[in-house]
Amino acid sequence: MSSPSATVRTDARSSDSGPIRYAAIAEVVAAALRRRILDGELADGDVIPKQDELMAEFDVGRTTLRQAIRILETEGLITVRRGKVGGSVVHSPTPQDAARMFGMVMHARHVTLDDLAQALRRLEPVCVALCTQRPDRTTAVLPRLREVHERMAAAIGDPLAYIRLSREFHEAIVAGCGNQTMQVLLGMVETLWARQEQTWAEQSAADVSDEIRALGVREHQELIDLIADGDDSAAYRFAVRHLEGAHAYPLRGHGARPIDSDPPTH
Incomplete structure (x- = not known):
């Protein structure tokens, strides 16, 4: 079974690189990061890896990665901090x-x-x-x-x-x-x-x-x-x-x- 990262790389290399394809890849990246949060690999209060690291891991562009992060932010699983102490902080879901x-x-x-x-x-x-x-x-x-x-x-x-x-x-x-x-x-x-x-x-x-x-x-x-x-x-x-x-x-x-x-x- 291929890893989520491998799945993303395959999609990212597709010749169809329109907005719909980018959105689909962003969903896959978001799903991989979501699973890490829900499984506890990324704990409450952790900061997810830097964008450059995630771009390299998933072999996606910055726009696609930002879409994925926006998905998780909308779900309340992360909070994006701006400024010098920037980063995306994990929020484990609660009752x-x-x-x-x-x-x-x-x-x-x-x-x-x-x-x-x-x-x-x-x-x-x-x-x-x-x-x-x-x-x-x-x-x-x-x-x-x-x-x-x-x-x-x-x-x-x-x-x-x-x-x-x-x-x-x-x-x-x-x-x-x-x-x-x-x-x-x-x-x-x-x-x-x-x-x-x-x-x-x-x-x-x-x-x-x-x-x-x-x-x-x-x-x-x-x-x-x-x-x-x-x-x-x-x-x-x-x-x-x-x-x-x-x-x-x-x-x-x-x-x-x-x-x-x-x-x-x-």
Whole structure:
């Protein structure tokens, strides 16, 4: 099997040297560099080799190489620095990057809050069950949940702090489930939901009574106890009921509203 570099050299020597050919070669160069970033050969914060070195390696001209670099820059995998300290700095993709793109896709499709909440109510209980099934849950899951829960219980009288800590609790469940695919996928949903919930909280959270917030604290404690007991079926069922009740307030009167991937700050 030929290396990406060899493939580029073959293309570069083609007699067809028009703009379309240059663009195709740039895609191949970008793909080779992208793989090095994703495989960790070029780590986060590294500076990719100088242009002259890459031109020699891939046997391409400066224009083609710059097109390849522009592709990676558009994808957010590198940042091009100008001036005396120039160079292209590597950015390894993160779940936050995925969440940003996910939010824009959902925004463009005019997905409603009801739709987003329904997905969250189906997916997060799976993470609760996975947390419950972990043999190391007493050290890998429960300490973090208990620490956030303690701060949340102390914030019952502060609506905005309570909402923030409640979201932190649910994010800790996702982070502790032990399944990286669920962490990334549901992490995107959680991040987008948090943005919508924050907007609602700034407008309406004060209308929710301390008694309702105290109920949320008790239900979180119940979730912690079920996870500690290792009863994944009971924990799953309780998580479904808890999320249905918790979503009732932010969705009330807002469920049909389309998602905003970048809600305005107040």
